[in-house]
Amino acid sequence: MTLLITLDALQTLDAIERRQSFAAAAEELHRVPSAVSYTINKLEEDLGVELFDRSRRKAELTAIGRLVLEQGRQILTAAQELTALARQAADGWEVKLRICIESVLSCDAIYDLIEQFQRIQPKTEIRLSEEVLSGSWDALIDGRCDLVIGAEGMPPAPGYATHPLGQVLFEFAVAADHPLTHLPTPLATSAIQDHPTVIVADSSQRLPTRSAGLLDGRSRIYVPTIEHKIAAQCKGLGVGYLPHHRITQQLAQGQLVVLPLDAARPPVDISVAWQRSNNGKGLKWFVERLQRMQFDPEQGQLVEKNLEPF
Incomplete structure (x- = not known):
């Protein structure tokens, strides 16, 4: 034409x-x-x-x-x-760089990095997304993202590189007026069977879905994100494990109470993950800076190794 x-x-x-x-x-x-x-x-x-x-x-x-x-x-x-x-x-710079944040973290953890990146490469479009459990690996394998921050476990397929960030601590938390607060601790698993468990639904589209810290409650309430899970447990709708760094405010304000269980949930290892064959300069920039960092489980922030939080 x-x-x-x-x-x-x-x-x-x-x-x-x-x-x-x-x-x-x-x-x-x-x-x-x-x-x-x-x-x-x-x-x-x-x-x-x-x-x-x-x-x-x-x-x-x-x-x-x-x-x-x-x-x-x-x-x-x-x-x-x-x-x-x-x-x-x-010149090797991506037109668009897609970064996936595992739901257990918050986007606040990388806003400073994005700000630094924009100073040197403002033309690259940054797209943030949030995934849950296997959804993070699924997004990377399926090509829906270029970089995962907070990936749990090992890559489910070859061809992917990882760098450890640290561990996320989990607490069994309930609303301040929940009936479980009147029982002696540590609670036995059987003590929660009459109370619904709040679960963040795995966002995977192709990989097998899984649930972390699943408790044997009588019923389950599925929510899409950690924020929804925190809100549901603050209202007393159910119980479950929550990342310690995400509930410090709710604990300080008396909305939630931590109750020890006889079988505590171990910390979860998280890492940065990306495809080895991806040679984009933007991806390389983020990976190099994330490799100098570690996750502070108390503050919920990425901090320079052996340095103060940025």
Whole structure:
């Protein structure tokens, strides 16, 4: 299909409107005035419309000319952005970098890193997503993300690299007025059988789903994220394990109470994970900085190893 409106014609139209004359536009475009006039005359002929009102001493855009110019400037901007993205990709920087955060963490943990990255590479689009349990590995294997922060366990398939971040501590927590608070501790597992367990649903789409810290309660309430789980347990809807760093405020305010169990849940190892064959500069930048960090289970933050939190 032959395009009647070319980028060259749009650039010429834009220059004329900005410089307010054909001669000044020709000077900016390093052309002779006759070449500028020819380009506009050809565009008008191809479109079958008048872009300029030549009945006056000074040529002015017609209503249609104004429409073509306004929409054309959007096309010129898009073309410039596409050119920049192509050059960026050729230089090894990703056009888009997708980072998955495991639900047990919060996005707050990497906002500072993203801010630092934007200072050196503002053109790369960052997309954050949240996954639960096997969903993190599933997103990486399925190509829905480039980097996972907080992945649990080992890669379920070859071809993936990991770097340990540390451990997440879990506490069995219930609402302050929950009936279990009146029983002696440590609680036996059988003591919770009459109370619903709140569970964050595994977000995996392809890999087998799993549940972490599943308790043998009589019924189960499935929620989509850790935030929903915390809210449900604060309301006394059910019980379950929660990441210690995510409930410090609720504990301090008396909304939740930690109750020891006779069989405590061990800490969970978390890591950074990415595909070995991914050579993007943005991914490499994040991995290199995350390798200098560790997860502080008390603060819930990524901190420089042996240094103060950033």
